[in-house]
């Protein structure tokens with residue numbers, strides 16, 4: 001019974017180590033992309049693709 005407890009503790013420790021190693025990468029992936037400023041109309045393009053304001057025909 002004691003062996004199972006020790007094994008469980010080791011397993012948890014390994015999981016914690018992996019969690020610490022993986023956490024920063026995951027947080028970086030889930031982070032919101034930086035808002036880009038359109039060079040043509042100088043509005044914020046949050047999607048990061050073609051500017052939605054310029055495609056409306058205003059630019």
Ligand SMILES: [Zn+2]
Pocket residue numbers: 038039040041042043051052053054059
């Ligand atoms: Zn634009």
